[in-house]
Amino acid sequence: MLLSSFAFDSTVAGIFWTLLQGGKLVLPAPGDEKDVAQLAKLVEKEQVSHTLALPSLYRLLLAYAPAGRLDSLRVAIVAGEACPPDLSVEHYGRLPHAALVNEYGPTDATVWCTSYHFPRVMDGTATSAALSAGLHANHLETALNQLVQHHAALRMVFHRTVMGWSVGVETAVSAQLQRISLAQQLPAEQDTAMMEKATQLQNTFDLAASPLLRAALFDLGPSRPPRLLLIVHHLVVDAVSWRILLADLEHAYQQVVIGQPVELPKPLTSLAQWSQHLSKFAQDRQFQQERDYWLQTAPSTMTFLSAGNSKIENTEANAAFVTAELDAVYTNALLREMHQAYHTKIDDVLLTALLHTTHEWTGRRDLLLSLERHGREEVDSQLDVSQTVGWFTSLFPTTLTLAESDDLGDSLQQVKSHLHSIPQQGIGYGVLRYLADDETRQQLAALPQPEILFNYLGQVDSLGAGSLFRPIHADVGPGYGLENRRAHVLDVNARVENGRFPNPQSPPPRQQHGIPPAGYVA
Template sequence: GKVDRRALPAPDTSRPELAGGLVAARTPIEEVLAGIWADTLGLEQVGIHDNFFELGGDSILSIQIVARANQAGLNLTPKQLFGHQTIAELTLVAGINSVLQAEQGLVTGEVVLTPIQRWFFEQEFAEPHYWNQAMLLEVPPALDIVLLSQLVQQLLVHHDALRLRFLRSASGWQQVNALPDEAVPCTRVDLSLLSETEQEPAIEATAAKLQASLNLSKGPLVRVALFDLGRNQPSRLLFVIHHLVVDGVSWRILLEDLQTGYQQLSCGLAMKLPPKTTSFQGWAQRLSEYAQSTMLGQELDYWLAESRFWVAPLPRDYPQGKDANTVASARNVAVSLSSLETRALLQEVPQAYNTQINDVLLTALAQVFVQWLGTRYVLVDLEGHGREEILPGVDLSRTVGWFTTLFPVLLELRETDPPGLALKSVKEQLRGIPNRGIGYGLLRYLKEDAAITEKLRRLPQAEVSFNYLGQFDQVLSPDLMFQIAKESSGPEHSRLGSRRHLLEVNALVAGGQLQLDWTYSSNLHQQATIESLAQGFLTALRSLIAHCQSPEAGGYTPSDFPLTQMSQDALDTAFTSIEFEEG
């Protein structure tokens, strides 16, 4: 749903209460990292012994930190940040890696289709050109259309994936990186003579037309429109980009470049963006090569485990066929946590069991579905940002494209499991996924082994998907020129299309609050059913938060000690013995 950020309280920027006191930076490198962490996490100050995840960090924020550190002359990777979770530890490895040299010129030519792109074309949507992501921004009334056009042109030059084209042939779909077009896909729409009540529907009608106007083969797969609402009224800026060439992390990069680039141009300066990182073309080619490796083949047993067949279908209120799950019938139920609850989720909960936010959100999701299904197995298609460190010499921290991974996660949980046990169990199941799930798509779509592809295709398919999109308060903070607008950016998918999942759960943090959208088909489920699930999810989440804040909460799991290979029972026994001896 559309979040009215102005109606939400300002995010709390104070440092959370951690186990240790604040220790300020002592060296120039620590000072640089502390500044980057504070800025990215939206905090006033950060100590060198503060844990990244206990400050509210997540995997998407780690990519932003890496990008900013690299721009400051420090070489870091997300994997290093996950392995060295304080600034003091991170400083010891910063700058050790050699600088990666990425192509800085125009990238053109054929590009291998990635697994998520192959998944897209496998769906055979009725109108594949109409499957976008969009953002409608509120901008100052004096925004210059000439400068904006220059900016858009430079973004298309700099971010090569925005110039991708998709061609269908007898052998299937292909993608090609084209040269920049002479025409810039940027228009000005004058609505200044309309009344305020007339302007909103006019914006949404124009946005709907632009959403349907993309052409996969001719391109460009970007549309930009500046809506003039009058001299004293903030304008609106619409960006529509086909999902084949953009994802959630890419939007953060583009919004940052939009802000930086416009400020440079408006001051009469040449537009200068940070250096390019590994191209989408290069990444796709390396993925294709990695897909044939014996290392990837070792993951196959995990993805073909027999337990994956022990799943029950989701209950339906209306016994319609598969064709009933249409985009036209999609409805949405939106729920949220309070600012206080969200702060606890991000900054207090991780301290109890060394968890990350996806561990907690998926535990609550599993608890709700286990109760609904009456079984202890829940199959979920999990979306990840996909920028995984599986290949040496690759840096994707500032690369635009569709990198998303989509992979089935089988969660096992008993309805009677207490909160702490449930959280530790789901945490370990998620840590057991090889390389954060990227291998599933590689095996299914790029392995070039028909037998493996067929085995994976015949597995039970998840009917629910889950995607945590991360935190957006630092990307669109109140002091920036661009803010999220209250109006709709138009329908992003063709109403003629079909939906892959019966339920889609999308979560993000905006305005200091965790927002959750539950999307379903009114042909298959009643609104009351989905509202009950969404409220049940919040109840489960609040229970997990309360437990992690309680004195009896806390403990470790085997993934916290990867070199020991101990079971959970053995680990619990060992720590009980230590506590007994100390007591």
């Protein structure tokens, strides 16, 4: 996407380098090149992968673009004025998968001759992170407390009353960083001890006592970097929240180390304000008009996963996990080539594959499922929760249908058209289901419940070396009670990590009893 004026000399390179490489040149409409909202929409619409902008303009784009709008970016280039160092923190906090390059030269003669590729900062998709050597535990605990004070969600408390659940936010709250030395143990013993400690900490949550955060710092001796374990109750965070929290934690730590007052980016819309607006939206005519759409979404019945399986209780204890992985070549084909050929989003492709798989499995041409999305939709131009910590996830039912021609390309276009027709990205269903009048809530609650959940988490590529925190995969124990009943029979969760599709799935409980559902991995 080209934002600079045609009169600017370096624009020539941006134009012709793009076209000579077979790329598509995206130009904002006259007057839109300084309109952050329009630019964000253009990035999402055209699936822009590279952009060149002034650092000041790019910072505004990061700050005000709604969540998810910029996810297609792979490289952001800034030039034309001095780039502030902390821009990299904001960039990688929003777009951990995208590179950030500064092409601003100290003189006119060095523009395009010198550049600096900012190293990535932290990603927020993991609760376990290896730390850079030399981190000070006391400074880290101070930074954690600043994090808790800054984000109200971490200080939320939940009380059960005769009228239901009530929610509050405490003020005087402190976070404790447990320090645990495992330096004298072997690596395998250390991993076991960390998993056991993680499980123990997860069992200490009390919804009536904040903060709903636990932290432990493990000393693993001279041969392994220290390990930081962070656990936050799911009631107060989602995947986007992790990115915000970890970026703020590093920023706070750096300020504590040099003795500066901690100043963190303030959310433009608080969680309380968002909740209040949702309650108002439930009475809005626009949302009320959606009721008929949602009542017509589900068929009269659609049960096939749990058929003949009634003796097996659908609890977390009876669930199992299966992971299917695509290599980098196939992943790139899904993310790039499919989009170029069909102008689709990755959700369209993955859901078409899931629909095709269930058709082969069950013989049905339609599929009722729950779609999970980040929920931070632009329902009001005055609301911006892109930097707000909380659980915003939206969940709604929808029915997909194969094309009559049995051609996968036709089915892909049909699924794409259906998904794009869902009003307001599906957020209206939850608003009506839980906040509307009694009649509407009862009608939606009576609909058939999907047996399958689908959630695409996006690109969560691991960070490169040089960050204070390097997220790692580690066994942190179950994040739920094993006796909890599952809402769905089959959960399908997909993400892109390190350029590949690792696709963990939670199959039906009968998988535990040696009866694998053939062909359910798409």
